[in-house]
Amino acid sequence: MTNTITLLDAAFRQAIAGAFGFDADPLIGLSQNEAFGDYQSNAAMGLSRQVAEKTGQKTNPRAVAEKIIAQLNLGDMAEQVSIAGPGFINVRLSPAWLAGQLSARSADDRIGIEPADHPRTVVVDYSGPNIAKQMHVGHLRSTIIGDCLARVIEFQQNHVIRQNHLGDWGTQFGMLIAYLRSQSHDADSQQNIADLEEFYRQAKKRFDEQPAFAEEARNTVVQLQAGQSEELAAWRRIVDETRRHYQPIYERLGVSLKPEHERGESFYNPMLQQVVEDLLNQGIAVRSEGAIVVFTEGFENPLIIQKSDGGYLYGTTDLAAIRYRTQKLGAARIIYTHDSRQSQHFAQVFATATKAGWANGVSLEYAPFGTMLGADGKPFKTRSGDTVKLKDLLDEAEERAFDLVSQKNPDLDEPHRRQIARAIGIGAVKYSDLSKDRTSDYVFNWDKMLSLDGNTAPYLQYVYARIKSIFRKAGQQTSSTAGRLQLDAPQEQALAKHLLRIGEIIESITRELKPHLLCMYLYDLAVRFSSFYENCPVLQSEPEVRQSRLALCDLTARTMALGLDLLGIDHPEQM
RNA sequence: GCAGCCGUAGCUCAGUUGGACAGAGCAGCGGAUUUCUAAUCCGCCGGUCGCAGGUUCGAAUCCUGCCGGCUGCGCCA
Numbered sequence: 103m104t105n106t107i108t109l110l111d112a113a114f115r116q117a118i119a120g121a122f123g124f125d126a127d128p129l130i131g132l133s134q135n136e137a138f139g140d141y142q143s144n145a146a147m148g149l150s151r152q153v154a155e156k157t158g159q160k161t162n163p164r165a166v167a168e169k170i171i172a173q174l175n176l177g178d179m180a181e182q183v184s185i186a187g188p189g190f191i192n193v194r195l196s197p198a199w200l201a202g203q204l205s206a207r208s209a210d211d212r213i214g215i216e217p218a219d220h221p222r223t224v225v226v227d228y229s230g231p232n233i234a235k236q237m238h239v240g241h242l243r244s245t246i247i248g249d250c251l252a253r254v255i256e257f258q259q260n261h262v263i264r265q266n267h268l269g270d271w272g273t274q275f276g277m278l279i280a281y282l283r284s285q286s287h288d289a290d291s292q293q294n295i296a297d298l299e300e301f302y303r304q305a306k307k308r309f310d311e312q313p314a315f316a317e318e319a320r321n322t323v324v325q326l327q328a329g330q331s332e333e334l335a336a337w338r339r340i341v342d343e344t345r346r347h348y349q350p351i352y353e354r355l356g357v358s359l360k361p362e363h364e365r366g367e368s369f370y371n372p373m374l375q376q377v378v379e380d381l382l383n384q385g386i387a388v389r390s391e392g393a394i395v396v397f398t399e400g401f402e403n404p405l406i407i408q409k410s411d412g413g414y415l416y417g418t419t420d421l422a423a424i425r426y427r428t429q430k431l432g433a434a435r436i437i438y439t440h441d442s443r444q445s446q447h448f449a450q451v452f453a454t455a456t457k458a459g460w461a462n463g464v465s466l467e468y469a470p471f472g473t474m475l476g477a478d479g480k481p482f483k484t485r486s487g488d489t490v491k492l493k494d495l496l497d498e499a500e501e502r503a504f505d506l507v508s509q510k511n512p513d514l515d516e517p518h519r520r521q522i523a524r525a526i527g528i529g530a531v532k533y534s535d536l537s538k539d540r541t542s543d544y545v546f547n548w549d550k551m552l553s554l555d556g557n558t559a560p561y562l563q564y565v566y567a568r569i570k571s572i573f574r575k576a577g578q579q580t581s582s583t584a585g586r587l588q589l590d591a592p593q594e595q596a597l598a599k600h601l602l603r604i605g606e607i608i609e610s611i612t613r614e615l616k617p618h619l620l621c622m623y624l625y626d627l628a629v630r631f632s633s634f635y636e637n638c639p640v641l642q643s644e645p646e647v648r649q650s651r652l653a654l655c656d657l658t659a660r661t662m663a664l665g666l667d668l669l670g671i672d673h674p675e676q677m
Numbered sequence: 678g679c680a681g682c683c684g685u686a687g688c689u690c691a692g693u694u695g696g697a698c699a700g701a702g703c704a705g706c707g708g709a710u711u712u713c714u715a716a717u718c719c720g721c722c723g724g725u726c727g728c729a730g731g732u733u734c735g736a737a738u739c740c741u742g743c744c745g746g747c748u749g750c751g752c753c754a
Contacts, residue, residue, distance in 0.1 A: 131693055134700090147734070163734080187697050188734075232754080269754060292754070367754085393752055402679055402750070409752045416754050445681065446749055472682085473747085510716055527751055538690065541682080543747075545689065554716040556702040557690080564716055572713050610693080622691070625701085635711095636718045655713095 103206055105213035105605045107131075107141065110193065113176050114143050120173035121166075122153055138181070139192030140599055146170065146189035163189030196460045200598045201587040207601070208587075208653055213660050215605040217259035218612070222434040225263045226252040229352075229359055230440075232269035233344045234278055234298045235368070237351055237492040239482055240441075243471045246532050246670060248395045248439035249357045250617040251469065253668045255437075258612050266359050267423065268366030270341055273413070274302065276323030279336045280315065281305035283322075295347040299342060299647050327371060341366075351492055355528060356670045370422035377422045378407055398453040405450040417451055424455045428464050435465040437615065438583055442470035442541065458516055469615040472543035474535070482546050496528060502552055503527030506560075511677070525672035526552070526560050532671055533559035537621035557625045559671055562662060565628040566677040569659040572640055576652065587650045593634040597654060600630050604661055608668075617669065626667040631658050 109131055114128030129144040146167035147188045167189045174183065207214030228248020231237050256262040281301055282293075293301065308315045326333040334337045344362065352359050376396055381387035387396050392410030407418045427433040438448060448468045455461045484490055504523035511519065534551035538544040554560050589595045600623075600645035609622045610616075640651040666673045 129696090131696090134693090134697070135712070138697075142696090147696075151734090171706090185718090190697065230754095239742090272754070274753085391751070395751070402678075404751070406752055412750080413752080415752075419754095442682070443748055444754095449681090449752095479746095506716085543683085547689075550689070553703080557697090560716070564714080568714055568717090575713060606693095614694095618691085619693090631702090632717065633719090635713075638709090639713070641713055677714075 103203065103210070103216065103605070105216075105609070106195070106203075106602055109179065110143070110176075113174060114145070114170065114191075116174055117170045117173035117175070118145065118149070121169040122149070122156070124152075124156070125398060126152070133192060136596075138186060139184070139194040141193045141195075143170070143191040143193075146185075146191060150189070167191050189206060195599060197589040197595055197598075198601065200595065201589050203602055204587050204598055204653070209659055213604065213657065213664065214602075216255075216405070221258070221260045223261045223263065223432045224255050225265055225431060225433040225436045226255070226439065226553060227265045227423075227437065228252070229268050229357070230267045230269060231344070231348050234274070234295075234302055234340050235300060235344070236295055237348050238489040239474055239492060239495060240489070242492060242495075242531075243474065243535055243540070244439050244441070245352070245359075246355065247469070247471055247617060248437075249359065249436060249670050250536060250620075250668065251439065251615055252358065254608060254611050254617075254620070255637070257668060258608065260612075263427075263433070264359055264363040265365050265423075265427070268341075268362045268364055268368075270366035271327075271368040271371060271419075272308075272416075273319075273323055275326060275337055275340070276321075277305040277309050277319040278302050278340065279326065279333055280319045280322040281308065284315075284338060285426075291341075295343060296421050298343060306623050316635060342363070350545055351496070354496055354524075355532070356672065358670070365423070365426075367416065367419045369489065370419045370426065373422040374418045377418055377425065377427055378414070381407065381421075381454070381458060383466065384458060386454065396450070396454045397452045401450060405447075405454060411438065417447065417454075420447075420451045421455055421458075421460070424451070424466070425460045428460060429614065433464060435467065437467045437469055439469045439471070439587040442472055444468075445470055460611055467615065469540065471540040475543050475545045477545065479545070495531065498548075499527035499531045499552075500524050501527070502548060503530065506552060507677070514676075522674050522677055523675045526563060526677070529559035529563060529666075529671040530534075532669065533562070533621065536617040536669055537625075540616065557621070560677075562624050562628050562666065563671075564677055565631050565671055566659060566662045566673045567675060568635065569631075569655050570675045571664075572652075572655055573659075576641055586646075587653055588647065589650075590636075591638050593630070593637045594651070597630045597634045599657065601654075601657055601661055604665070620665055620669060624662060624669075627658065627662060627665075 110130045111128055114130060115125065118126050118128060126145060126149060130141060131144065133139045133142050147163045148476040150161050150163040153166060164185055165196045167185045171183055171185070171191065176183065176193070178196060180193050181200050182194040184192050186192055194625055226248055229245040230239060231241055252262050252264050278298070278301060281304060309319055322333060326337055350362065377386065381396060382394065387394050387407060390404065393406050394408040395404035395406045397404045405417045406415055407421065408414055424436065427436055440448070445468065452466045452468070455466065474482045482490060500523050503526040504519060507519045507523045507526065534546070535544065537557055550556070551558055552560060554564060589598050603623065611619050634654070638651060640648060640655060643651060663673050
């Protein structure tokens with residue numbers, strides 16, 4: 103169903119055209135203060151000048167507003183349209199219209215959310231763990247923000263292609279493979295991820311200390327990149343082992359990445375030489391200080407695409423990936439969810455790809471995010487100053503949540519408490535991250551994210567569980583909630599108006615790539631529902647009111663469930 | 678040095694892209710419970726939007742300059 107804001111936009115646009123004979127943006131937005139109304143148009147102030155220029159007559163903004171209203175036809179949508187202040191036009195939606203809208207949405211599988219006008223193929227590049235290393239907190243934001251964006255854009259019925267750009271190629275693997283060989287680890291020996299990490303440390307040390315080993319490591323890279331079977335087999339074992347480590351973490355996190363989404367750096371290896379040649383042929387790349395580089399406007403230092411020893415760099419890989427994604431995958435939009443410290447790198451890569459004509463008509467979008475900080479305002483570390491492993495973080499989240507659940511609901515059996523604790527603990531970690539504007543750094547705080555008060559995952563999950571509890575008590579299926587809605591209480595109207603907005607939110611996230619907009623929406627939904635819950639008895643009401651309120655509960659639950667699903671957060675039936 | 682990001686209530690964060698007296702949560706204070714899950718709700722207190730100019734009918738938002746903090750910057754990714 104059409105978004106309210108879109109309906110108002112169309113009606114006001116027509117009214118402006120009718121009043122003044124030209125098209126203008128009605129500047130429709132939510133009212134900042136509900137005392138004024140529900141939506142407002144801010145167009146009159148700006149328009150008064152335009153009108154004066156075109157007609158040569160001075161018209162004050164309030165008079166402009168009056169002329170717009172005279173032409174405005176909102177049908178049965180509005181209960182009241184009024185002018186306030188310098189020329190704001192306030193619209194208050196009518197309860198009857200709201201009730202009709204909600205009934206229609208109630209009957210719809212997508213609760214009335216329209217798909218994108220023009221579905222596109224969208225590549226989302228996120229997570230990108232490093233091979234032979236454990237995932238740590240530094241991977242968390244890319245993984246969950248990227249996953250949320252992929253889900254939202256996919257829900258809009260765009261064709262989303264997830265791409266996990268693994269760090270699975272490069273000089274470090276020569277070191278590691280050479281080291282493993284020297285330790286005479288035979289082909290069948292199974293190293294777990296922690297061993298690999300330790301071997302890597304030792305390999306690095308030996309690389310720095312022993313020239314002969316360094317030489318061997320370099321040769322091993324060459325053999326690997328040339329496709330020598332023995333080295334390749336060793337490399338595959340390392341990749342497989344690392345996957346055995348991160349794939350369960352994805353599943354535990356509720357992240358939708360699967361092995362089929364993996365397109366690591368190694369995948370682009372065969373294309374790198376061609377990328378460099380093409381850029382040289384086009385005169386975009388030049389030789390400089392023995393390397394092949396691309397200078398981009400606004401940056402002193404160039405993007406290096408081939409080292410003086412002939413090796414390629416991650417910029418080369420990123421360029422090859424853009425080419426692959428546009429030409430082979432047919433991407434119309436490519437979204438990169440990566441650390442904001444990469445901004446310069448991506449600016450240079452995008453500029454180069456654009457110049458080379460590899461991104462014609464394709465939108466290259468960088469969705470950067472800030473750093474996770476500890477309570478001291480410095481990057482989040484363990485007490486001893488080490489990087490926090492993602493696995494340890496999730497263990498602690500579940501453990502803390504389990505203590506809370508056990509405290510609040512000691513009667514449930516332990517397996518059930520564990521299950522709820524998983525949803526709450528993981529949900530809390532994800533939500534505390536997703537609910538902040540991704541561009542800024544944010545402070546990680548266990549107590550706040552697990553609190554049941556305030557803008558937290560548990561609070562949202564609690565609202566969902568409460569609604570489900572009502573239906574359990576009611577002893578009826580949600581499908582029997584259909585029927586006429588009546589919105590008499592102010593809390594019912596406030597909830598209804600908010601429910602109607604979900605489509606607008608989804609749309610703006612698709613555009614702005616900001617999951618926190620969904621979090622704010624859901625929190626507001628939870629607050630409004632809680633207020634409704636306090637003031638409007640459901641099951642004890644007269645049959646008609648009861649039916650109407652059950653429908654409101656059902657729609658709230660479905661909206662909450664959808665929102666949490668899009669965030670990748672579980673919603674247990676019971677807490 | 679060059680480039681980018683940031684500075685909003687004691688704390689953690691919003692601020693719908695230039696609109697009405699700057700909003701939430703937490704903490705603090707005060708209320709509500711024979712409840713449908715109180716893991717809740719309601720109220721109060723709290724801000725020179727880093728500072729100074731400028732543009733505009735109108736600025737937390739745009740421009741300039743300072744102050745303070747973070748980040749990146751040729752052969753790692």
